[in-house]
Amino acid sequence: MGTSAKRGVLDQVTASVKSSQIWRSIFRHGYPDTPLNQSLIMMGNVFLHLHPVKVSRQAMRITYTWCLGGISFFLFLVLTITGVFLMFYYIPADQQAYGNIQTIQSAIAFGAITRNMHRWAAHLMVISVSLHMIRVFYHGAYKPPREFNWVVGVVLFLLTLLLSFTGYLLPWDQIGVLAIQVGSNMANYAPVIGDAVHRTLIGGLDQYPTQNTLIRFYTLHVLFLPLVAAVFMAVHFWRIRKDGGEAGPPPPSRSEVELNEAP
Amino acid sequence: MATTTSPSSAQKRYRTLAVVKQEAITRVEKQLEDSVFVWPHLLIREFLAAVLMSVMLTVVSLAINAPLEVRFNVNFPPPAVAKAPWYFLGLQELLHYFPPTLAGVLLPGFVLAGLAAVPYIDNNPSRAFNDRKLAIAIFTMFVVFFAIITVIGSFFRGGGWQWVWPWQGEFFNL
Ligand code: HEM
Numbered sequence: 001m002g003t004s005a006k007r008g009v010l011d012q013v014t015a016s017v018k019s020s021q022i023w024r025s026i027f028r029h030g031y032p033d034t035p036l037n038q039s040l041i042m043m044g045n046v047f048l049h050l051h052p053v054k055v056s057r058q059a060m061r062i063t064y065t066w067c068l069g070g071i072s073f074f075l076f077l078v079l080t081i082t083g084v085f086l087m088f089y090y091i092p093a094d095q096q097a098y099g100n101i102q103t104i105q106s107a108i109a110f111g112a113i114t115r116n117m118h119r120w121a122a123h124l125m126v127i128s129v130s131l132h133m134i135r136v137f138y139h140g141a142y143k144p145p146r147e148f149n150w151v152v153g154v155v156l157f158l159l160t161l162l163l164s165f166t167g168y169l170l171p172w173d174q175i176g177v178l179a180i181q182v183g184s185n186m187a188n189y190a191p192v193i194g195d196a197v198h199r200t201l202i203g204g205l206d207q208y209p210t211q212n213t214l215i216r217f218y219t220l221h222v223l224f225l226p227l228v229a230a231v232f233m234a235v236h237f238w239r240i241r242k243d244g245g246e247a248g249p250p251p252p253s254r255s256e257v258e259l260n261e262a263p
Numbered sequence: 264m265a266t267t268t269s270p271s272s273a274q275k276r277y278r279t280l281a282v283v284k285q286e287a288i289t290r291v292e293k294q295l296e297d298s299v300f301v302w303p304h305l306l307i308r309e310f311l312a313a314v315l316m317s318v319m320l321t322v323v324s325l326a327i328n329a330p331l332e333v334r335f336n337v338n339f340p341p342p343a344v345a346k347a348p349w350y351f352l353g354l355q356e357l358l359h360y361f362p363p364t365l366a367g368v369l370l371p372g373f374v375l376a377g378l379a380a381v382p383y384i385d386n387n388p389s390r391a392f393n394d395r396k397l398a399i400a401i402f403t404m405f406v407v408f409f410a411i412i413t414v415i416g417s418f419f420r421g422g423g424w425q426w427v428w429p430w431q432g433e434f435f436n437l
Contacts, residue, residue: 032302032303035300042302051306053301057297057298058297067309098334105328112328113321116323116324116329117324120323123437126350134406138392138402140395143390150382154378154379161351165348173332173333174333174335176332178341179347181345182345182347186368190364194368250391251390251391253392253394255393
């Protein structure tokens with residue numbers, strides 16, 4: 001009939017696309033609906049290769065990780081993409097920055113929603129990273145062999161805070177500049193190196209953030225800190241696999257085990 | 264280890280395998296009953312989590328604008344209180360009680376160093392909740408303490424860091 005003829009054409013086209021050299025150069029195996037192909041795709045795709053081929057059913061449960069590490073990573077990606085968009089319109093100059101933000105918020109197509117997403121995702125990331133750390137602690141998932149990955153995590157926590165802190169100055173509005181002034185003033189109180197740290201942060205001897213400060217915070221915010229964070233995340237994810245994957249829900253306690261063995 | 268004769272390629276491969284830790288190898292056949300394929304079981308969950316987050320973030324961003332205050336001007340009188348972003352308001356609250364060197368520098372440094380040292384301080388091998396009562400109690404107190412001072416710094420502090428009630432309307436800046 002008509003439909004079977006059509007399907008015949010579709011099938012033919014599909015088959016010839018799938019057997020073309022271009023298709024086969026991109027996809028080196030069939031659709032992953034067989035154990036072999038399900039293994040091949042996980043090992044052959046550079047992004048999927050972050051994961052092992054198989055995971056423990058227990059450790060994969062939503063109620064184990066609450067997806068918090070994954071959500072932190074996802075928010076980092078959202079922040080990178082929205083951040084690149086904002087960079088198209090934002091100039092880190094004390095005379096222009098504020099006006100740029102106003103323009104983004106009011107006159108640029110998708111400017112407001114992009115800036116909003118960047119801001120709210122940043123807040124959410126601080127929350128999700130903190131909750132992730134708390135959940136890892138309660139599961140005792142920092143115990144051997146995962147000690148070092150916990151330390152990598154603490155560095156990521158600090159980097160997340162620093163990313164938020166450096167971004168706070170960029171709109172050059174009253175609260176941002178004053179908060180950074182208060183924050184960098186803290187550096188003054190560090191024993192011995194306080195003065196030097198303050199001068200390095202502010203970029204001079206001024207009381208208030210200046211153009212020097214703005215360009216420093218901007219460079220740290222859009223380049224240095226994200227790169228460092230990306231490197232630490234790569235190590236974090238690599239170590240999860242090398243430490244044997246997710247720890248999984250804690251086992252029963254000694255007394256519970258004894259109780260079960262007693263009778 | 265170096266050998267005098269050059270090893271065959273098969274031997275070389277064997278050596279590399281020997282340094283890969285057992286638990287780091289993906290064993291497709293092992294524990295069939297207890298493990299599942301990442302494609303599709305884990306990937307579908309990650310995909311759904313990403314979709315859910317995207318939708319939530321989009322809705323929030325459509326509904327609420329990110330704040331933008333008046334442009335900074337050195338000559339303007341400073342506001343009654345300059346609050347840090349909320350995640351630093353716990354530290355700002357501590358500054359109210361302790362000298363800046365302690366509350367602003369030593370304490371945060373000590374907290375970070377302490378957190379990093381957790382796996383090396385806590386050498387109780389058990390991960391079971393019932394075997395870790397002390398560690399859990401200490402950590403819970405730490406988290407609750409920080410949550411409380413953050414909430415106080417955020418909702419209960421107004422101009423000059425004086426005590427206010429949340430309904431008096433002096434909040435923190437997002
Ligand atoms: C940018 C920040 C971070 C990202 C993107 C991230 C990402 C992840 C992801 C995707 C996982 C897999 C399981 C899960 O989702 O829970 C994980 C596990 C883990 N993370 Fe993080 N993480 C971050 C920060 C931290 C922090 C702050 C700590 C602790 C101080 C930490 C310690 C760990 C440990 C020990 C594991 C293994 C947990 C287990 O085996 O159950 N991470 N992380």
